[in-house]
Amino acid sequence: MTGDLTGGVAFITGASGGLGAHFARLLARHGASVAITARRVDKIEALAEEIRTGGGKAVALPLDVADAAAIGPSLDQAAEALGPVSILINNAGVGGEGLALDLSIEDFDAAFAVNVRGTFFAAREAAKRMIAAGIEGRIVNIASIASHTVLPGLSAYCGSKAAVAMLTRNLAREWARKGLAVNALCPGYIQTAINDAWWPTEGGQKQLKGFPRRRLMDATDLDEAFLMLAGPAARAITGSVITIDDGQSLPGGG
Numbered sequence: 001m002t003g004d005l006t007g008g009v010a011f012i013t014g015a016s017g018g019l020g021a022h023f024a025r026l027l028a029r030h031g032a033s034v035a036i037t038a039r040r041v042d043k044i045e046a047l048a049e050e051i052r053t054g055g056g057k058a059v060a061l062p063l064d065v066a067d068a069a070a071i072g073p074s075l076d077q078a079a080e081a082l083g084p085v086s087i088l089i090n091n092a093g094v095g096g097e098g099l100a101l102d103l104s105i106e107d108f109d110a111a112f113a114v115n116v117r118g119t120f121f122a123a124r125e126a127a128k129r130m131i132a133a134g135i136e137g138r139i140v141n142i143a144s145i146a147s148h149t150v151l152p153g154l155s156a157y158c159g160s161k162a163a164v165a166m167l168t169r170n171l172a173r174e175w176a177r178k179g180l181a182v183n184a185l186c187p188g189y190i191q192t193a194i195n196d197a198w199w200p201t202e203g204g205q206k207q208l209k210g211f212p213r214r215r216l217m218d219a220t221d222l223d224e225a226f227l228m229l230a231g232p233a234a235r236a237i238t239g240s241v242i243t244i245d246d247g248q249s250l251p252g253g254g
Helices: 018-029 041-053 068-082 105-133 155-174 202-210 219-230 232-236
Strands: 009-012 033-038 058-062 087-090 138-142 181-187 241-244
Touching: 009 018, 009 068, 018 033, 018 041, 018 087, 018 219, 033 041, 033 068, 041 058, 058 068, 068 105, 087 105, 105 138, 105 155, 138 155, 138 219, 155 181, 155 241, 181 219, 181 232, 219 232, 219 241
Parallel strands: 009 033, 009 087, 033 058, 087 138, 138 181, 181 241
Antiparallel strands: none
């Protein structure tokens, strides 16, 4: 694996399950202290306890990134508990599923409030604190192949993730001389508790057969690239949008 994160303090949004929880465990195993945030307090408290039981340092902090005003105080709480935040993982996201003609205004707004506004303001608040502390920080935005691939029935989600990819490049440019590395990771489809019921269906099987390798990814397939972007190896990597999708976004299939 890439790098030793000992001494680093990571702040992770949307970490109550799925990739967020996976990344929290991964960061802790590689030496980082982790501030685990999400709306589901019972889930993040259980995860923080699991990490502490395993010998790591973790704190659970309730946070809804759609509430931009709550992000800064949550970062300050993390710093008080663990030390100055040096790694931000912008993982919180919602789906925004629905055909364009059917999607409600509320669902569209929710997708952008979490996926775009939440990502932007978390990055900005973390960057302010890293720059003030003279920290050579790391910001990793979790985007998706939806940022550059048409996924039918997910126009709001695709639009929001495309925005995350471009925000990543813009923020990287603005903060390049401040010592911050800002990058994005674009995962393909990974089997999680959220989508378990879909893949055995007729539609799910049809979608799988359209993937070049006719399979789903595992969360661990992201680990090497994720650790690279979150750690010392990203010293000369900023503004990159890295796709890891097992070839799922390649044209063709069948």
